Amino acid sequence: MTTAETELPESATTPACRDGNVLRWLTAHTASLVGDSVYFVALAWSAQKAAGPTEVGLVLAAGALPRAILMLGGGVLADRVDPRRVILGSDALRCVLILSVAAAIALTAPALWLLVAVALVFGAVDALFVPAIGALPPRITGPDQLARVTGMRSLSVRLSQIAGPPLGGLAMGLGGEAATFAVAGLLFALSLPLLLTIRMRPLGTRTEEQPEPGTAREDLLGGLRYIRRHPLIGPLVAAGAVCELGLIGTLNVGMVLLNAERGWGPSGYGFIISGFGAGAAASAALLTVAGWLPRAGLMLSGTLLLCCAGAATVALVPTLWIAVVLAVVIGSSAGLFGSLNSTLVQTAADPACLGRVTSVVMLTMVGLAPLSYPLVGAAIGAWGAAPVFVGCGTFAVLGVAVTLSSGAVRRAELPRKRPA
Structure with missing residues (x-):
């Protein structure tokens, strides 16, 4: 649960485009999305250098498997724990993982087994990050601003798709695979201090439709x-x-x-x-x-x-x-x-x-x-x-x-x- 110092009053109605709380979240989310794009450039080019076209597809597909298997469990965790904490934890894990890979590749050539392992772990962490980021907007702004926040988030996604691949390509051209992984890790790191400053709205009262909390399995089925x-x-x-x-x-x-x-x-x-x-x-x-x-x-x-x-x-x-x-x-x-x-x-x-x-x-x-x-x-x-x-x-x-x-x-x- 959030502390009293970090809670956002229920009466707050500042327009999302001028709300510092929303803008900090949006900036952090954009940095993380651009980091995702740079990471995929680094992963794909490293796989291409380590093996052939078939293996490139294998490496890129490896991350989708744990993401699909664990996604529902990530949703349960986001509801049982403060979603901001889940986002902070998953972003920190991604930062440590990718910077560690950058260091490993700087010391030796990228190996196929290492890239597959990275894709699997990254996909598993993503299964925690995605549901939590989706649960956050109603807790940082009022209901009347959710449409505007959704539009801002969509623009953030488009910006990351435009900026991420060229940035990854530039890093690849200047410093190779290790530098590209390092840029992705630093972008994940950039989002962490911004996420720490986000204030949260209280959940409100329980409704009749809301399922009663129980075990993780009961929460999922509920x-x-x-x-x-x-x-x-x-x-x-x-x-x-x-x-x-x-x-x-x-x-x-x-x-x-x-x-x-x-x-x-x-x-x-x-x-x-x-x-x-x-x-x-x-x-x-x-x-x-x-x-x-x-x-x-x-x-x-x-x-x-x-x-x-x-x-x-x-x-x-x-x-x-x-x-x-x-x-x-x-x-x-x-x-x-x-x-x-x-x-x-x-x-x-x-x-x-x-x-x-x-x-x-x-x-x-x-x-x-x-x-x-x-x-x-x-x-x-x-x-x-x-x-x-x-x-x-x-x-x-x-x-x-x-x-x-x-x-x-x-x-x-x-x-x-x-x-x-």
Whole structure:
């Protein structure tokens, strides 16, 4: 539990964009995200130097296994312990781990066994970090600021995706693998003093829907029942899972194969991915500036439908520039859907259950969604890109049906700041 000196008063209503507490958290989170990107550059290039292409895939996939297996347990821990402490502990572990690897590689050439071990440990620590970071926003700001915080966090993710790989490449060119791992470790270290200064809001009173605390296993099962029975959170989590399963494979794997099929080449792929990123960043900026959007539940369903339609038709267009425009539409609608989904879940959930709720959401992204990658690749190899994109987009429309069939989702609204 937090001490009285670090608690944030319940009445605090400072706008998130001017709230020093939120900005310290955002800066720490951004440093950690950039560190993640630099770490993956270091890991991939070290694996490529130590072995062949197959081993590179093995090393990069090694971290996903413990992350998927332990994610739900990380959610339980985030709810049983102060999530800030979990974040501090996991970030400190990542810092020590990566700096130790940097020192080891500086003394000797990177070995495949060492890289696999690092990926496994890093993935296990990430399974603790991700649910805790998802449980933190409602404890550092008021409900009326959660939409704005979600937009700010999305912008932070986009910034890290833009800045991280070039920074990792620069470190690799100047100092090699050891220097790149060291830069990643120092970025993790940078986030620690900022996280220490964050003040926390009290949890509030227990509700009837909130499961009673028990053993770790009972907490896990109670959290799953809580999600299934909640009239708003259950459909939102289900819709998000369907969306991830239907669209992520086509966007991550199918888009590469579509470019090869159409002869647009690496530059065409770059334009499409940049369009997607620009659209997602624009939607995050909209939510950051506005802080509130009307009829959030219906808007969520509409943006998901638009995203599905764009993903289904992008393989049917004849020219690259139309595909880029569709990528902007897909990115902006997917970004807005994801932000609204996350904000509504965080607003509706009991803070004491947010770690478990976040862990289930993230499990669909890092555990279940990647399972579609080989299926999408094999299907495109057998039937071509167009029917697979149409089929996956059509499957993802089931998520729209889930949201529209729920009265709680259709009526859902973002909280607004009450006038003084």
